[in-house]
Amino acid sequence: MLEIKNLHATVGGKEILKGIDLTIGPGEIHALMGQNGAGKSTLSNVLVGHPAYTVTEGSITFNGKDLLALSPDERSHEGLFLSFQQPVEIPGVSMVNFMRAALNAKRKYQGLEPLDAGSFLKLMRERRKIVELDNKLTSRSVNEGFSGGEKKRNEIFQMAMLEPTMCILDETDSGLDVDALRIVAEGFNKLRTSDTSAIVITHYQRLLDYLKPDYVHVLMGGRIVKTGGPELAIEIEQRGFDWIKESLDI
Amino acid sequence: MKDISQYLELFRTERDLIDAHSVPALNALRDEAAAAFERMGFPSKKVERYRYTDVATAFAPNYGLNLSRLHIPVNPYEAFRCDIPNLSTSVYFVVNDSLYKDALPKATLPKGVIVDSLNALSMLDEVQAVHSPFSIFHSEDSLTALNSMLAQDALLIYIRAGVRAERPIQVVNILRSAVPLMVNRKVRIVAEAGAEVRLLFCDHAADDQDFLATQVMEVSVGEGAHVELYELEETHARCHRFANLYADVAAGGHLTHATLTLTNGLTRNQTDVCLSGKEASVNLLGCAITDGQQHVDNNTLIDHRAPGCTSRELYKYVVDEQSEGAFAGRILVREQAGQTESQETNANLVCTPEARIWTQPMLEIYADDVQCSHGSTVGQLNDEALFYMRQRGISESEARLLLKQAFASEVLNHITLEPLRDRLHYLIDKRFRGELNHCRTCRLCNKS
Ligand SMILES: Nc1ncnc2c1ncn2[C@@H]1O[C@H](COP(=O)(O)OP(=O)(O)OP(=O)(O)O)[C@@H](O)[C@H]1O
Numbered sequence: 290m291l292e293i294k295n296l297h298a299t300v301g302g303k304e305i306l307k308g309i310d311l312t313i314g315p316g317e318i319h320a321l322m323g324q325n326g327a328g329k330s331t332l333s334n335v336l337v338g339h340p341a342y343t344v345t346e347g348s349i350t351f352n353g354k355d356l357l358a359l360s361p362d363e364r365s366h367e368g369l370f371l372s373f374q375q376p377v378e379i380p381g382v383s384m385v386n387f388m389r390a391a392l393n394a395k396r397k398y399q400g401l402e403p404l405d406a407g408s409f410l411k412l413m414r415e416r417r418k419i420v421e422l423d424n425k426l427t428s429r430s431v432n433e434g435f436s437g438g439e440k441k442r443n444e445i446f447q448m449a450m451l452e453p454t455m456c457i458l459d460e461t462d463s464g465l466d467v468d469a470l471r472i473v474a475e476g477f478n479k480l481r482t483s484d485t486s487a488i489v490i491t492h493y494q495r496l497l498d499y500l501k502p503d504y505v506h507v508l509m510g511g512r513i514v515k516t517g518g519p520e521l522a523i524e525i526e527q528r529g530f531d532w533i534k535e536s537l538d539i
Numbered sequence: 540m541k542d543i544s545q546y547l548e549l550f551r552t553e554r555d556l557i558d559a560h561s562v563p564a565l566n567a568l569r570d571e572a573a574a575a576f577e578r579m580g581f582p583s584k585k586v587e588r589y590r591y592t593d594v595a596t597a598f599a600p601n602y603g604l605n606l607s608r609l610h611i612p613v614n615p616y617e618a619f620r621c622d623i624p625n626l627s628t629s630v631y632f633v634v635n636d637s638l639y640k641d642a643l644p645k646a647t648l649p650k651g652v653i654v655d656s657l658n659a660l661s662m663l664d665e666v667q668a669v670h671s672p673f674s675i676f677h678s679e680d681s682l683t684a685l686n687s688m689l690a691q692d693a694l695l696i697y698i699r700a701g702v703r704a705e706r707p708i709q710v711v712n713i714l715r716s717a718v719p720l721m722v723n724r725k726v727r728i729v730a731e732a733g734a735e736v737r738l739l740f741c742d743h744a745a746d747d748q749d750f751l752a753t754q755v756m757e758v759s760v761g762e763g764a765h766v767e768l769y770e771l772e773e774t775h776a777r778c779h780r781f782a783n784l785y786a787d788v789a790a791g792g793h794l795t796h797a798t799l800t801l802t803n804g805l806t807r808n809q810t811d812v813c814l815s816g817k818e819a820s821v822n823l824l825g826c827a828i829t830d831g832q833q834h835v836d837n838n839t840l841i842d843h844r845a846p847g848c849t850s851r852e853l854y855k856y857v858v859d860e861q862s863e864g865a866f867a868g869r870i871l872v873r874e875q876a877g878q879t880e881s882q883e884t885n886a887n888l889v890c891t892p893e894a895r896i897w898t899q900p901m902l903e904i905y906a907d908d909v910q911c912s913h914g915s916t917v918g919q920l921n922d923e924a925l926f927y928m929r930q931r932g933i934s935e936s937e938a939r940l941l942l943k944q945a946f947a948s949e950v951l952n953h954i955t956l957e958p959l960r961d962r963l964h965y966l967i968d969k970r971f972r973g974e975l976n977h978c979r980t981c982r983l984c985n986k987s
């Protein structure tokens with residue numbers, strides 16, 4: 290469903306991605322690992338169309354469509370969702386108005402009527418429960434004054450509302466305490482359908498214990514230099530990245 | 540001295556007519572006012588407080604005046620629907636500069652509350668005492684002088700000591716004319732000691748016509764009295780508004796004043812508040828949303844003359860397209876005003892490279908032991924917030940709208956009159972969506 294070919298991208302005039310090839314089929318979970326600054330978030334941002342990132346070469350197709358030709362909001366409507374590494378605070382925009390705008394925009398794209406107020410709030414309540422997001426948080430402004438962990442939980446709540454088919458979780462586990470991690474990860478698994486795919490960016494095994502990736506990739510020097518099964522993540526956790534570097538002679 | 544002659548000439552040739560259709564209390568001011576106006580002329584941009592608005596050009600066209608007070612034959616109670624419905628059962632209409640008297644609100648005001656034109660009230664003993672202060676400001680401001688030279692009536696709102704006007708009182712100013720028209724409104728608000736009142740003034744223009752409105756409002760807030768005064772402008776591009784407000788707050792009294800400009804042509808609001816008794820407080824709020832060629836200039840002065848007073852000021856502007864906003868707020872803490880607490884904030888969102896904002900917070904402190912802060916910001920929409928929203932599927936235009944609304948809503952959150960606040964959220968939403976513009980004809984004859 291997602292096919293990335295020879296992707297090169299720059300940010301701030303610097304080339305960060307230098308030829309990424311990655312294919313993700315429906316229902317597959319791909320873990321993406323790599324050292325700080327390797328370009329994992331850059332890849333996520335390129336996928337969702339962040340204007341600061343420029344694609345200089347290569348292609349991305351998503352469900353047969355040229356993803357790079359779509360605007361960020363169209364990509365979202367098509368089913369792409371990024372759980373941000375650092376979710377932004379938006380003072381003055383209430384969670385309710387924000388979610389309603391997002392959901393109704395998607396419904397409009399799908400040719401559906403906007404959800405009436407009652408059904409919308411009911412949906413909010415249901416989905417909130419899945420990630421055990423406090424009622425108090427959804428009555429505030431988007432992420433405003435949320436703790437690090439609350440922000441991450443809020444990302445997954447939004448995912449629950451929008452029901453994407455391709456989720457990118459960029460270090461969703463960082464900032465979550467042990468219980469919160471379990472709740473969020475189990476929430477994610479509950480929300481998954483057999484067609485939901487994901488790119489899970491993480492530095493640790495603990496999230497992968499819950500999400501059970503089909504593949505694990507290592508991003509280094511702007512390319513995916515190694516791909517393996519779940520055992521690769523365990524090995525990285527134990528041994529770090531140096532052995533991979535050495536084996537590649539870089 | 541750019542052309543003040545047409546106004547002086549008008550005054551001199553029509554003096555008898557002006558006086559004949561006015562009240563003695565106002566006629567008594569005219570000579571002094573005319574002399575002051577002639578002496579000062581229209582303030583040029585070199586006059587500190589007028590540096591952001593070109594007054595002479597606004598006053599240059601030849602506007603008609605309704606000096607013989609001809610009646611406008613439309614009952615606004617039947618024809619007009621204000622954007623703030625159901626807030627008050629005490630709604631009064633001022634058509635051009637006359638209180639509409641052929642029909643009045645159904646609800647009676649509580650005992651001790653008077654809303655009427657000075658014309659009708661000049662005989663009443665109770666309000667004799669409040670007539671006199673009308674003249675005290677002429678020597679300082681040329682537009683106040685001009686207003687006093689020409690104004691033929693005043694709206695008086697009086698709340699007797701200790702009386703609490705439970706329900707808000709609404710005054711709707713409607714501009715109606717088939718030809719270019721100048722109106723001169725005067726308003727006097729007196730809340731005696733311990734009185735409490737909430738007032739909403741809405742400015743509308745019912746005809747697509749050139750209008751020039753001057754307004755002088757004098758507000759006295761008695762000891763321990765509580766006055767909330769909201770002014771909402773929803774006029775159109777051909778309207779010019781010059782409003783000067785002078786307020787005095789006695790010991791322990793409180794004034795909240797909010798100026799909300801949603802649609803307009805050129806507006807200058809000058810708000811002077813004197814905290815004259817100890818522990819008096821004032822909240823000044825302002826919100827201007829501009830695009831096209833709109834111009835909004837808010838100029839404030841808070842004069843701390845007594846110890847232990849508090850002032851808070853928050854003005855926010857969202858300027859789009861080629862529009863212009865200006866804010867100048869001076870806070871003066873005099874020597875005798877120890878234990879002053881003052882906070883002034885002006886924040887601005889500039890949406891295009893062509894839009895302009897001038898901001899000038901000023902703090903002058905002559906007392907010790909005070910807590911004062913002031914600041915201003917000028918910025919653009921937060922790109923990361925915009926992108927976050929777009930990732931969630933919200934279109935760029937909708938995301939911009941939500942961020943602008945969020946920015947403006949901070950001012951609304953300080954409005955304690957709940958139905959007004961809710962309604963303003965709604966109106967501001969419509970304003971940003973560009974749906975308020977067909978208020979050009981103000982839904983007159985469009986009751987739904
Ligand atoms: N907006 C930007 N402007 C300039 N440089 C950027 C920008 N975004 C990322 N970079 C640079 O690109 C490189 C890759 O950053 P990226 O955030 O993709 O790394 P990462 O793999 O996600 O790292 P981490 O594990 O620390 O999150 C870094 O050197 C970073 O400084």
Ligand SMILES: [Mg+2]
Pocket residue numbers: 329330331374459
């Ligand atoms: Mg990262």
